[in-house]
Amino acid sequence: MAAAASTATTSTPPATLPGNVALKEHDPEMFELIEREKNRQWKSLELIASENFTSRAVMDCLGSALTNKYAEGLPGARYYGGNEVVDEVERLCQSRALKAYGLNPDEWGVNVQPYSGSPANFAVYTALLKPHDRIMGLDLPSGGHLTHGFYTYSKKEGTRKSVSATSIYFESLPYRVSSETGLIDFESLEHTAALFKPAMLVCGGSAYPRDWDYAKFREIADKNGSLLMCDMAHISGLVATKEARDPFEFCDIVTTTTHKSLRGPRAGMIFFRKDARGFEPKINFAVFPSLQGGPHEHQIAGIATQLKEVMSDEFKAYIRQVKANARAIGEALVEHGYTLATGGTDNHLLLWDLRPQGITGSKIEKLCDAACITVNKNSVYGDRSAMSPGGVRIGTPALTTRGFTEADFRAVADFLHRSVQIGLRMQAAAPSKRLDDFVKLFDGDEELATLRKDVNAFASRFAMPGWTKDEMAVTTL
Structure with a gap:
């Protein structure tokens, strides 16, 4: 028996929607603030080493329809429907990331979902370390980054203050540069690491003007059974273009932001070796669901678009x-x-x-x-x-x-x-x-x-x- 035809009526679609009003008309106050910031950037001399000016193409991605979509999980294994296009976006970003840094996809994988560099670093620690495991990174006053384990001590109060989550949840012993040369003091690092036996040794920094001797870090890590991670956030663009030494040759894990010298959107990536140690599922699980919710696919699209430029x-x-x-x-x-x-x-x-x-x-x-x-x-x-x-x-x-x-x-x-x-x-x-x-x-x-x-x-x-x-x-x- 044939089904009865529906007799329900539908509403007439509106000619226009409130969501199609431009910012200038919808929120003049915010529009003016953004215009003032554009003007400030244009008429100022921007010399902050961690900042850059991204492209119109990347901005188009950031303001695209991709911002509407929840995509918890990984390509092909999402917790929501409607992700067939988003899966292609993220896979394209992953493939371009490996290609941009000259990595063999059989030997290296990448997670492109971290919201920025600090979450990327903490995801690595969460994935590969146990609470209170030992970590050694470059001290902040020596040019390191907060997420490498920085903490302070107040002689007046007699207390130690953990400045980053890294030093809250893990036992951190920073290494330093030489007080005479400003260069990494490898002699002191090697001596201290032999006593401290860190589970992870971190190289890379936010204010170090020289290239990194990854081979020496690898040697020290191997002597102490340490994982070796490089945070190349600042020099990512230099590494991709072979204008700096290659951390992928020696490191187990490499993290990066995607703005700074890479000149993309504000986001992060985690590269990991594919070997018997099984980094991939641990890192993917740490990013989601352990530390983040749905990935920002508009940012991921921006990363992919910038990586295309990086290879030019x-x-x-x-x-x-x-x-x-x-x-x-x-x-x-x-x-x-x-x-x-x-x-x-x-x-x-x-x-x-x-x-x-x-x-x-x-x-x-x-x-x-x-x-x-x-x-x-x-x-x-x-x-x-x-x-x-x-x-x-x-x-x-x-x-x-x-x-x-x-x-x-x-x-x-x-x-x-x-x-x-x-x-x-x-x-x-x-x-x-x-x-x-x-x-x-x-x-x-x-x-x-x-x-x-x-x-x-x-x-x-x-x-x-x-x-x-x-x-x-x-x-x-």
Whole structure:
């Protein structure tokens, strides 16, 4: 018997939906804030080593329909339906990630779901270590990262403070750079590791201007039965283009962010060896469901799109220019009479030691910010405080993306020199050594105002990726 035809009526679809209203009309207040930030980036000199300017193509992925989809699980094994296209997106990202770093898919796998670099690192620890296992990473004042096990000790209070979750859940003993050279002190590391016997040895950092001797780390790890992990977040773009040593040759696990020198969206990846130790299921389970919920597939699409660019000749030329620019600004600062930690750089960043000038990195960071020059205070080996360090970290990836070459970075060094001269004058006039008394002198200072104007004029000569000047609704700072 034939089924009866449905007699139910449906509503008439609306001609327009509220969700199709542009941000400018829907939320003018937020629209203006975003436009102001675009304007700030355009008219400023971005020198933070961990920042970069991603492409319009990546931004298109980030603002795509992929943000609507839950995709808990892995391609082909999701906990929700409707993921047939998303599976293709994630598989494409995985294959491009392995190809970009020249990895054999039979020997290496990759998880592209971490929300960023810190979650990626903690997922590795969760997967491969037991609570209270021992870990050794580069100390933060020596150029390491918080997630490598940093903690502090207060002599006044007599207490140890775990700054990162790594030092909360695992037993951390950081290693350091030499107080004389600023280079990894392998003699001390080897001696300490022999006593501490870490379950995992971590190499890689956030403020180390030299290349890494992975073979030496491998040797120390093998002597102590340690897993060897590299956090290559900062130098990921250099590794992919063979402009830095290859951690994959020696390490068991390699983690990375996807912004910084890779110039993609803000996300992370975990690479792992495929061997009898069975890293793959452990790491996948640690990422989800242990630590994260649904992966951000719009970010994963952005990673894949950027990895396509990473494999191009244009990107390789870009990374070479990043390194050339780092050398150029370093040489120019030395010509102005300044000191660089380790005497220079092999990569995309340098540490500017301001202790000989008698001014802290904290003060120069604040003053540069007022002049539309973005840097960050940073410890230099021998510093006692990470909150009031003696140096500044400078990176070249962002401005190189905007087309800056060596001559332009020498001009940037001149702006930095002017900043220090202004800072020294203000410091001498301040009623105390306190940072807040120093900052109070910024308002109404004509020399600082002139510097800011000069920086704005110089920076705005260069284009921005992602949007054009004509697309900005706000054009004054």
